[in-house]
Every structure is written in C-alpha cells, then in structure tokens.
Amino acid sequence: MTRRPNLAVVGATGAVGEVLLGLLSLRQDVWGEIRLVASPRSAGRKPVVRGEPVEVVPLTEAAFDGIDVAVFAVPDVVSAQWAPVAAARGVVVVDDSAAFRTAEDVPLVVPEVNAAALRIRPRGIVASPASTTLAMIAAVGALHAEYGLVELVVASYQAASGEGRLGEAALREQTALVGGVEIGRQTGDLRAVIADHGPFAAPLALNAVPWTGTLADGGWSSEELGIRDESRKILSLPALKVSATCVRIPVVRTHALAVHAVFEREVTQEHAQEILGDAPGVVVYDNPEAGEFPTPNDVVGTDPVWVGRVRRALDEPAALDLFLCGDNLRKGAALNLLQIAELVAGEPRPA
Amino acid sequence: MTRRPNLAVVGATGAVGEVLLGLLSLRQDVWGEIRLVASPRSAGRKPVVRGEPVEVVPLTEAAFDGIDVAVFAVPDVVSAQWAPVAAARGVVVVDDSAAFRTAEDVPLVVPEVNAAALRIRPRGIVASPASTTLAMIAAVGALHAEYGLVELVVASYQAASGEGRLGEAALREQTALVGGVEIGRQTGDLRAVIADHGPFAAPLALNAVPWTGTLADGGWSSEELGIRDESRKILSLPALKVSATCVRIPVVRTHALAVHAVFEREVTQEHAQEILGDAPGVVVYDNPEAGEFPTPNDVVGTDPVWVGRVRRALDEPAALDLFLCGDNLRKGAALNLLQIAELVAGEPRPA
Numbered sequence: 001m002t003r004r005p006n007l008a009v010v011g012a013t014g015a016v017g018e019v020l021l022g023l024l025s026l027r028q029d030v031w032g033e034i035r036l037v038a039s040p041r042s043a044g045r046k047p048v049v050r051g052e053p054v055e056v057v058p059l060t061e062a063a064f065d066g067i068d069v070a071v072f073a074v075p076d077v078v079s080a081q082w083a084p085v086a087a088a089r090g091v092v093v094v095d096d097s098a099a100f101r102t103a104e105d106v107p108l109v110v111p112e113v114n115a116a117a118l119r120i121r122p123r124g125i126v127a128s129p130a131s132t133t134l135a136m137i138a139a140v141g142a143l144h145a146e147y148g149l150v151e152l153v154v155a156s157y158q159a160a161s162g163e164g165r166l167g168e169a170a171l172r173e174q175t176a177l178v179g180g181v182e183i184g185r186q187t188g189d190l191r192a193v194i195a196d197h198g199p200f201a202a203p204l205a206l207n208a209v210p211w212t213g214t215l216a217d218g219g220w221s222s223e224e225l226g227i228r229d230e231s232r233k234i235l236s237l238p239a240l241k242v243s244a245t246c247v248r249i250p251v252v253r254t255h256a257l258a259v260h261a262v263f264e265r266e267v268t269q270e271h272a273q274e275i276l277g278d279a280p281g282v283v284v285y286d287n288p289e290a291g292e293f294p295t296p297n298d299v300v301g302t303d304p305v306w307v308g309r310v311r312r313a314l315d316e317p318a319a320l321d322l323f324l325c326g327d328n329l330r331k332g333a334a335l336n337l338l339q340i341a342e343l344v345a346g347e348p349r350p351a
Numbered sequence: 352m353t354r355r356p357n358l359a360v361v362g363a364t365g366a367v368g369e370v371l372l373g374l375l376s377l378r379q380d381v382w383g384e385i386r387l388v389a390s391p392r393s394a395g396r397k398p399v400v401r402g403e404p405v406e407v408v409p410l411t412e413a414a415f416d417g418i419d420v421a422v423f424a425v426p427d428v429v430s431a432q433w434a435p436v437a438a439a440r441g442v443v444v445v446d447d448s449a450a451f452r453t454a455e456d457v458p459l460v461v462p463e464v465n466a467a468a469l470r471i472r473p474r475g476i477v478a479s480p481a482s483t484t485l486a487m488i489a490a491v492g493a494l495h496a497e498y499g500l501v502e503l504v505v506a507s508y509q510a511a512s513g514e515g516r517l518g519e520a521a522l523r524e525q526t527a528l529v530g531g532v533e534i535g536r537q538t539g540d541l542r543a544v545i546a547d548h549g550p551f552a553a554p555l556a557l558n559a560v561p562w563t564g565t566l567a568d569g570g571w572s573s574e575e576l577g578i579r580d581e582s583r584k585i586l587s588l589p590a591l592k593v594s595a596t597c598v599r600i601p602v603v604r605t606h607a608l609a610v611h612a613v614f615e616r617e618v619t620q621e622h623a624q625e626i627l628g629d630a631p632g633v634v635v636y637d638n639p640e641a642g643e644f645p646t647p648n649d650v651v652g653t654d655p656v657w658v659g660r661v662r663r664a665l666d667e668p669a670a671l672d673l674f675l676c677g678d679n680l681r682k683g684a685a686l687n688l689l690q691i692a693e694l695v696a697g698e699p700r701p702a
Binding site for chain 1: 502504506508522523526527529530533534535536537538539540541542552553554556557558559560561562566569570571572576579590591592593594595596598600601602603604607609611620637639640642644645646647648649650651652653659660661662663664665666667670672674
C-alpha cells in the first residue's frame with residue numbers, strides 16, 4: 001500500500017461514535033485521515049481523536065471525497081440512504097444498522113467467526129450484527145466449530161444504551177426519580193412517578209420491559225428475529241433453530257444473554273470451558289463458588305464477550321446452558337465495526 | 352364442621368408474612384383464631400389482621416396449641432426444625448421453604464394445577480413451590496393439559512424481595528446511592544460506589560446478577576435445580592426436560608420468566624392464548640402493538656400469573672415462547688400458602 005487508507009466515521013457524535021473515537025485513540029493506528037461525519041446539527045463540534053481535536057463535518061456526498069473506508073453508526077434510515085451513496089463513490093462501507101444485515105449481497109461479519117465472508121461484497125457494503133447477537137456469537141461460534149450447533153434458545157437482558165444516548169439518559173433520569181422513593185410495592189407505582197418512558201415501551205427503572213425493536217409477524221419483535229437471522233447467516237447455518245425473547249432491563253451499558261445451546265455431539269462442562277477459553281474474543285469467568293460470573297457492570301468498557309455459568313444440560317447430554325455479557329457499545333457495535341474496517345484497511349489494494 | 356379452624360402464621364413479621372396478613376384481611380374469612388408467630392425478637396408486635404391488632408407470640412411448641420393449620424414463611428432451617436414439631440401436635444403445616452419441597456412423602460401443591468395432591472400427606476406437611484416456579488406453573492400446567500409438555504427452557508428475571516426484607520432494603524439503598532451518579536460507564540463503577548452488596552453476590556442496582564441460591568453439582572444453582580424438580584413433581588412428569596438459568600435483576604418485587612416450552616403436539620399462537628385465557632389464576636396480556644405485555648411493576652400486588660409475548664416457535668411447530676410475571680410475595684408465596692390452607696380448612700373433618 002502506498003499510503004494509509006482514510007477513514008470516515010459517520011455518526012461520530014452518537015453513543016456508538018463516542019466509543020469508536022475512544023477506540024481509535026487506543027488501537028494500533030492504521031489510518032491516514034480520520035474524518036468525523038454527523039448530522040448538520042452536530043457539525044462543527046471538535047471531539048478529540050488520536051489526541052487531536054477533529055472538526056465534525058456534515059453528512060453530504062462531499063464528506064466521502066478521498067475516503068477509503070467509512071463506518072456508519074447511525075439509524076437504519078440514514079444508513080439505508082447514505083451507505084449506497086458512499087459505496088457508489090468507491091468507499092467500503094461498514095454499517096452498524098439493521099438496514100443491510102439480512103441482504104443476500106451484503107456480508108455480515110464478526111472477525112473472530114467469519115472474517116472470510118468479508119471478501120465478497122458486491123455492493124461495497126459490509127454489515128455488523130446487532131449488539132445482542134454480538135454478545136454471544138464469538139462464544140457460540142467457537143462451540144459450534146467443535147460440537148455442531150443445532151438450536152439456540154436465547155433470553156436477553158439488554159441495556160438502556162441499546163437505545164443510544166436517549167435510552168441512557170432516560171434510564172438515568174428514571175433512576176434518579178425512583179432513587180429515594182418507596183417504589184415497587186404497589187401495582188403501577190412506577191407509572192405514577194415516571195411520566196415519560198423515554199424510548200422504552202414502559203418505565204424501565206426498577207422494572208423489566210419485554211419489548212425491544214418493532215413488531216413482526218406472529219408476535220415476534222424485529223430484534224428477536226434479528227438474533228435468528230443473524231446467527232444463521234454468520235454461522236452459515238440456514239436451518240439453525242432459534243427462539244429468542246428480548247427484554248430490556250435497568251442496566252446502563254452491556255447486554256447479557258442466557259443461552260441454551262443444543263449441539264449434534266455430546267458436550268462436557270470442562271471441555272466446553274476449554275473451548276471457550278481458547279476462543280478469540282472470549283473470556284471465561286466461571287467459578288460461582290468464588291462469586292465469579294460475569295455481570296454487566298464488570299464488563300462495561302472491555303473488548304471481549306464474557307462467559308460464565310457454563311453447565312451441561314441435565315436432561316440433554318448434547319446441550320449447554322450459558323450466561324454471557326458483552327458491552328453493547330464496544331464489541332456490540334464500535335469495536336466490531338472497527339475490527340472489520342481494519343481488516344479492509346489491511347487488504348492488498350491496486351496501487 | 353362444628354367450629355372454624357384456627358390458623359397460625361409462622362413468620363408473621365417477615366416480607367411474606369406481611370403480605371399474608373394483608374391477604375387474610377381481603378379474602379373470604381374462613382378462620383376462627385388467627386395466631387401470629389415469629390422469632391422471639393419480633394414477639395410483642397401487633398400487626399393488624401382482619402381490622403384488629405394481634406399480638407405476635409414467640410415460636411415455641413405452645414404456639415401450636417389449639418391450632419388446626421399453620422402456614423410457615425420462614426427460612427429453610429427454621430421450617431426443617433419446627434414444621435415436624437407442629438405436625439406432631441396434629442397441625443397441618445403448609446410450608447413455604449425449600450426444606451420439604453422435594454421430599455417424596457410431602458405433596459407440593461399449586462391449587463390451580465394439582466389440588467388433588469393435597470390429600471396424601473403422610474407427614475402432615477404440605478409444601479408450596481419456590482416463587483420462580485409459581486411465576487409460571489399455572490400457565491405451563493394449563494398448556495401441558497392441552498398439548499403434553501416435553502421440555503422447558505427457563506431464564507429468570509428475579510426481584511430483590513426474593514431475598515426477603517433484607518434484599519428489598521439492599522436494592523433500595525443501592526438505587527438511592529446510584530440514583531444521581533454517572534454509573535455504568537466504566538468497568539466496576541458500581542463496585543466503587545456500592546461497598547455492601549447486601550444478600551446479593553454482586554451489586555444489584557443497575558446490574559444483573561446471574562446467581563441465586565446455593566451451588567450444586569455441575570455448576571447449577573439450587574434455585575435452577577428447584578425449578579426442574581418442582582415442575583416435574585407438580586406436573587407428575589418425572590422425565591420432563593428442564594434447563595433454567597436464574598438471574599437477579601434490579602426489581603423490588605415480582606419475578607419474570609422467559610420460557611421456551613416444547614410440547615408433544617403442534618400449537619398455534621391463538622389457541623395457546625385461548626387456553627391461557629381460560630386457565631384459573633392466569634391472565635393473558637398480550638398485544639405488543641398496543642404496548643400490552645406484563646412488566647413486573649404492573650403485576651405487583653396482583654394475584655394471578657400474567658402471560659404475554661405468546662409466540663409459536665418459528666422452527667418448531669410444537670413449541671411456544673412466553674414471557675410471564677408473577678408477584679413473588681403474593682402468588683409466589685403468601686397467596687399460594689393461603690390457598691392451600693383454605694383448601695385444608697374446607698376439608699370434611701371428624702367432629
């Protein structure tokens with residue numbers, strides 16, 4: 001390569017963007033220019049990247065001039081409109097939204113699991129999975145390689161920041177409101193105190209809300225179907241059986257998942273722990289007697305997926321039960337985007 | 352019956368006891384004397400029952416003189432010691448602890464599901480299931496009667512009051528501590544602010560703790576095994592496949608469960624909703640488009656198990672995915688105890 005590739009960060013001032021800029025200052029620097037792009041409302045701000053303030057430019061066609069790789073951390077509709085614009089200008093787009101995840105001609109990539117899928121990208125767009133899928137897929141992928149995955153039953157414990165800055169702010173406000181109050185003793189207490197649910201379908205502080213995403217057929221949510229579609233695509237298992245129930249809980253950051261995974265071959269607890277311990281991007285933290293299991297708070301700001309509570313199912317020798325935590329803004333979004341972008345940057349290119 | 356039976360409430364001043372006394376004032380009154388019993392430390396207090404203050408007496412053999420039925424809402428070790436003492440004096444004991452739940456000669460009863468099991472109680476002791484099991488079993492039992500249950504995969508979202516008054520107080524304190532603070536942005540934030548975890552294995556406010564109960568073989572927790580053992584016993588399905596992962600979340604009261612249930616026969620979403628709607632002790636609240644699904648806060652202080660998010664599994668026509676909420680102190684403890692005690696009170700007795 002004759003020069004370092006130039007990177008655009010689209011959505012640089014959002015919750016994922018903020019984490020992404022932090023990572024750019026921490027990781028090995030492979031980039032030439034790093035251009036920050038956001039909505040006109042945020043243009044002009046000067047976040048610090050690699051130790052220097054960088055002025056945010058508005059999202060226009062010109063924002064992609066001279067850019068080689070663009071990571072998009074913006075809402076679905078913005079990606080749907082602008083990713084093709086950037087790609088048409090020769091930019092490789094790495095997109096965090098749901099807009100392209102299930103498109104047949106867009107690879108869906110988790111570098112630890114299916115980096116090779118990155119090579120075939122006829123539209124010039126690469127998608128990154130949802131943060132829920134990313135909270136488990138490196139671990140599940142490693143187990144699949146050994147045992148052959150047949151079925152996943154997933155229950156999520158999702159953080160408020162899955163709804164971006166709005167979600168995080170809403171949970172903080174709600175928590176402050178209920179902090180000193182005798183809440184939770186009578187039906188609907190929270191509804192009396194919390195008038196504004198923010199982006200959630202019900203009050204979230206001191207509660208659990210079994211709804212994320214939008215309504216799909218059969219009572220399923222888009223997020224639940226996304227876990228199914230994305231797991232199938234990433235693992236190249238189009239017939240994988242998947243049932244997911246997605247629930248928002250009052251945690252600021254880091255998703256957790258309870259996963260029941262059924263395989264073709266028998267498993268043992270120890271061997272599964274070994275496989276997970278050897279898997280890239282996965283940390284095993286699993287000694288309940290010593291209080292060792294991942295909790296969202298202990299995982300915030302870390303790169304890997306953390307796995308604990310590894311158990312062989314008592315009534316099914318080819319099944320495991322697990323509890324996993326992954327920072328939804330880091331591996332669940334910014335880190336995976338950046339890992340993909342770095343792989344693209346490292347590809348041999350025409351001079 | 353020549354006279355109304357006399358009831359003793361053992362553990363009258365605890366979290367479950369408090370709810371039980373409230374229910375005694377609300378429900379049809381079938382009792383003669385209601386005697387309140389607690390540890391010597393709480394003796395002398397005068398909670399109001401049926402509109403009158405009643406003095407709490409200490410737990411001694413004499414506390415059971417003249418008593419017909421005693422409900423026990425005390426720790427396992429207290430039940431293990433004192434339930435046989437009461438039973439030996441001819442009292443029918445209805446016990447909320449785990450001490451007798453899996454004993455072969457003690458029936459484990461949920462009136463909506465297996466009231467008949469109450470009849471055979473050679474030790475004079477009847478057990479009530481754990482609050483987690485009770486958050487689902489009326490609904491699951493109704494579905495089993497129609498479809499034939501084969502397997503359950505359960506993930507719990509358990510409330511702090513599952514650890515009694517201590518648990519509730521600890522969550523309130525922790526929530527007040529983090530209420531106004533920028534918590535949850537960095538690894539271990541909560542551990543820096545919350546020095547005392549209370550009865551939990553890690554800080555609970557703005558977190559999720561995948562551990563309840565004590566450690567059993569294979570990395571399982573006693574509570575997870577309890578859901579398996581109790582479901583099998585109540586449904587008379589000794590070979591039922593069950594995998595549960597139990598997680599405490601920052602909710603004061605009411606447990607929630609995500610349940611994946613596999614049956615012998617094909618299901619449909621509508622038919623399952625009908626069965627659940629007709630089931631005693633079950634309410635269906637299931638219209639996500641209109642924001643209708645149960646949340647713990649909306650269920651606190653109500654009698655039934657609430658079921659929402661009823662979906663037929665996409666890859667298994669004989670499986671359902673559900674989200675359920677049940678007040679862990681009410682149907683999960685006090686109400687089920689009282690329902691059993693009322694059934695005993697209504698039995699024909701020798702004059």
